[in-house]
Amino acid sequence: MKFLKSLSVCAMALASMFVFAGCNSGTLVENPSDELKLALDTAVSAMSTTTTDYKATGIKTYDVSSDSYTMTASISAEVILSGSGADFKAYSKGVQSGHQYSDYSSYVMSSNCEFYVEPVAELYALYETRSQTTMTTSSLDSALSKVSLSDNQAELIGFTFKSFAGEDGYSASEYSIYSLGTDSYRVDIEIIEGSLDSASIAYEKMNINLYVTDGKVVQIKTADVSKSRHTINDAWETTTATCDICFSYDNIAVTIPNTTGYVTVSSSDFPQVDLF
Amino acid sequence: MKILKTMTTLAFACACLFTFAGCDWFGNSGTLIEDPTDTQLNAISGAVANMEAYTGDYTITASEEQYSYSNVSYEPSGVAKGTMVERRKGTGDSMVGYQKTTVTEQSKSVNSEITYTSTAEKYIGKVGEEYLRLDTTDQTKRTYTTMEALISGSGIASLEVSNADPFDDLTGYTTDELQVYALSDDDTSFRIVLTLTRYDEELEENATTKYVVTSEATLITINGTLLFSTFEQTTLMYDRENTTDSWGELDGKIYFLYNYTYSSISIVLPDATNYEEDI
Numbered sequence: 001m002k003f004l005k006s007l008s009v010c011a012m013a014l015a016s017m018f019v020f021a022g023c024n025s026g027t028l029v030e031n032p033s034d035e036l037k038l039a040l041d042t043a044v045s046a047m048s049t050t051t052t053d054y055k056a057t058g059i060k061t062y063d064v065s066s067d068s069y070t071m072t073a074s075i076s077a078e079v080i081l082s083g084s085g086a087d088f089k090a091y092s093k094g095v096q097s098g099h100q101y102s103d104y105s106s107y108v109m110s111s112n113c114e115f116y117v118e119p120v121a122e123l124y125a126l127y128e129t130r131s132q133t134t135m136t137t138s139s140l141d142s143a144l145s146k147v148s149l150s151d152n153q154a155e156l157i158g159f160t161f162k163s164f165a166g167e168d169g170y171s172a173s174e175y176s177i178y179s180l181g182t183d184s185y186r187v188d189i190e191i192i193e194g195s196l197d198s199a200s201i202a203y204e205k206m207n208i209n210l211y212v213t214d215g216k217v218v219q220i221k222t223a224d225v226s227k228s229r230h231t232i233n234d235a236w237e238t239t240t241a242t243c244d245i246c247f248s249y250d251n252i253a254v255t256i257p258n259t260t261g262y263v264t265v266s267s268s269d270f271p272q273v274d275l276f
Numbered sequence: 277m278k279i280l281k282t283m284t285t286l287a288f289a290c291a292c293l294f295t296f297a298g299c300d301w302f303g304n305s306g307t308l309i310e311d312p313t314d315t316q317l318n319a320i321s322g323a324v325a326n327m328e329a330y331t332g333d334y335t336i337t338a339s340e341e342q343y344s345y346s347n348v349s350y351e352p353s354g355v356a357k358g359t360m361v362e363r364r365k366g367t368g369d370s371m372v373g374y375q376k377t378t379v380t381e382q383s384k385s386v387n388s389e390i391t392y393t394s395t396a397e398k399y400i401g402k403v404g405e406e407y408l409r410l411d412t413t414d415q416t417k418r419t420y421t422t423m424e425a426l427i428s429g430s431g432i433a434s435l436e437v438s439n440a441d442p443f444d445d446l447t448g449y450t451t452d453e454l455q456v457y458a459l460s461d462d463d464t465s466f467r468i469v470l471t472l473t474r475y476d477e478e479l480e481e482n483a484t485t486k487y488v489v490t491s492e493a494t495l496i497t498i499n500g501t502l503l504f505s506t507f508e509q510t511t512l513m514y515d516r517e518n519t520t521d522s523w524g525e526l527d528g529k530i531y532f533l534y535n536y537t538y539s540s541i542s543i544v545l546p547d548a549t550n551y552e553e554d555i
Binding site for chain 2: 068103104105106107108109110111112113128130131132133269271
């Protein structure tokens with residue numbers, strides 16, 4: 001169920017950002033206990049095992065600038081899993097757009113897809129609304145892999161959490177835990193690799209804000225700045241990536257649209273969202 | 277993304293589109309030669325070789341368009357258009373060349389849209405003791421050891437007639453396939469139209485792809501040598517899933533137009549003092 005695992009570490013959305021508008025508030029937890037660190041690890045791990053009744057929405061943006069070109073791109077995605085067995089339903093939507101300009105070339109693209117999945121007579125049906133196409137398969141994994149958002153989600157996250165409690169996890173200097181109230185925490189992580197001195201040819205600074213409430217991850221925000229250059233005489237090329245993903249677990253429902261008139265296609269012809 | 281792969285192979289050329297917007301300007305001219313002689317046909321075929329051997333100054337302007345069609349909303353349809361102008365002057369170590377290309381590619385389906393444009397401008401020539409290819413668009417240069425290596429590695433083509441293979445031997449075509457028109461009374465200029473239907477297999481009943489290729493060329497005599505003046509070709513492609521099916525709707529189209537002129541020209545290499553080495 002690789003897809004579901006990916007799905008669960010998934011995506012997005014700015015709508016709930018205001019919920020965490022006070023993201024810099026909270027009380028620093030001095031010398032966090034092993035129990036707390038283990039609880040945070042468990043919450044992160046649960047993202048990889050939760051398979052239903054949750055919603056994830058998110059957006060990621062890229063900005064690249066150098067002395068020869070500029071590039072801007074964004075990926076947004078939404079995933080909802082609801083119910084189980086005969087009542088299982090899934091929804092996913094991916095939208096991407098981007099452009100790249102130099103003095104002598106330009107590249108502009110956009111793509112989007114919207115999918116629904118539901119069991120139909122011992123099989124699973126996939127619907128894509130814009131192209132009005134249907135595909136039927138006996139494999140749930142196959143059905144979910146076709147919607148391709150697993151790739152989107154992996155792209156959105158862009159990194160793998162390390163452990164807070166484990167020996168090979170984050171060092172104590174790399175993260176801080178803040179209490180936001182009863183059983184609610186924010187974990188700020190900052191990782192810096194390389195340095196911005198004149199001899200460097202690569203530098204990366206990643207900031208992660210992880211929000212956990214009632215033992216579940218409710219939001220992940222990342223800001224990643226990297227700089228590189230071929231030699232110390234070249235200009236820096238700067239890449240900035242931001243990601244904001246929100247998760248909710250209550251009142252989850254998916255309503256399959258009217259698919260009358262949809263054209264049935266083979267697996268190979270079913271549309272997918274292509275990544276950059 | 278077959279269309280995109282195809283599209284990226286595309287290119288060029290177009291100033292002449294306007295010049296020949298009336299390809300009918302040439303297209304309907306000339307007097308049909310009912311039964312062309314082998315001498316006439318061989319002279320026309322020989323023009324391909326004549327151009328390869330030509331050493332004088334020349335300019336090529338060209339345009340190329342490639343279309344891919346889809347009757348399914350989620351499969352992209354695409355168009356790629358390119359223009360090119362290319363000039364060569366002189367021979368041997370004194371030879372200089374210039375090329376400018378522009379390319380636009382577009383692909384669109386119900387779920388996606390892509391547009392790509394680019395321009396490239398290059399010069400080749402010997403500067404001091406170096407044989408250089410200079411790219412003015414990104415201010416880079418590449419160095420070669422000989423003029424032959426420079427020409428072959430420059431991306432600047434020799435004077436050639438693209439896709440002119442069907443002209444190699446014109447003596448075997450039917451009058452439905454080949455028409456030859458005289459543009460003069462002394463066999464010094466011709467217009468020829470060649471229309472061929474070909475398949476991806478020898479026999480139509482075994483084929484799943486059909487090509488209908490229409491080529492038209494005008495030829496003129498320069499200093500006693502018959503040379504191409506224009507070359508225009510349209511290829512229509514049709515597909516079918518099974519050999520028992522009838523041919524489907526138009527699946528793809530390729531069109532290009534080349535215009536050749538052979539007058540003396542001037543090419544000035546840019547100052548490449550600050551150009552970076554293209555690695």
